[in-house]
Amino acid sequence: MERHSKTVGPARRAVARGVVVGASLALALVSGLVAQVRAAGPAGDAEKLIDRYIEAAGGKAAHEAYRSGITKMTLTLPAQDITLNMTLCQARPNRVYTLLESAVTGKIESGVNGEVAWELSAMTGPRLKEGQEKADALRDAIFDPWTRWRDIYDKAELAGVDTVGGKPSDKVVLTLKTGKTRTVYFDRASGLIQRVDLTIDNPAGTIPVQSLLGDYRKEGGLLMPHRTEITAMGQKRVMVVDSVAVNADIPAERFDPPAEVRKLMEPKK
Secondary structure: OEOOOOOOHHHHHHHHHHHHHHHHHHHHHHHHHOOOOOOOOOOOOHHHHHHHHHHHOOOHHHHHHOOEEEEEEEEEEHHHOEEEEEEEEEEOOOEEEEEEEEOOOEEEEEEEOOOOEEEEEOOOEEEEOOHHHHHHHHHHOOOOOOOOHHHHEEEEEEEEEEEEOOEEEEEEEEEEOOOOEEEEEEEOOOOOEEEEEEEEEEOOEEEEEEEEEEEEEEEOOEEEEEEEEEEEOOEEEEEEEEEEEEOOOOOHHHHOOOHHHHHHHOOOO
């Protein structure tokens, strides 16, 4: 439901533009945050802690058996008092499609088909992602990033103990092959990821983003967070998972760029 139906003209467009930027941040984050969990254990070697997660989250066989999924979510932007419906489709090895819809924004689509990363918005039109933004999208589309974390990161290092939500957490810094870092906070008591800090490159610039994960539940034998609070540019967004269809039948063309985006790919005359 969207409660700004009386907003019109320039004011409505300004609100919509802000929502589009916020929604784009959610699109960039969501596929990488759906299944981030680690096994409980004492502070120690960061690589061993990540390897333990694979077993704690369901084991290697369960990870390999999970080959595709359709996740229905609700994305709320409290500052704008706006709620969007969100659908995330994922398939091995690196295909993603995301749809966001609201009365303010219309449809916002984003996808990766393994080679092309794209976005289509009713407010901003079609767009091909290029450069570092494209590289980030292709990397973040990897279906099971934790079993393949060594392909994504150059190293994982423990950086001491911190506190998140009043609870002690092991702080692990992961260094991407680009040199950028992501910091993950693992709750010592439960072993679950409490928080992820990273930066996102998009047309609005390089943006620091903090994500708090919680409400973990099993889906298809794997433990996944069902609530994520994202803070970026001084505003909070809340994603809540409504349903997950594990190993759903998703047509391959679902991940391909739509016609409006394909026109951008045509050779210039």
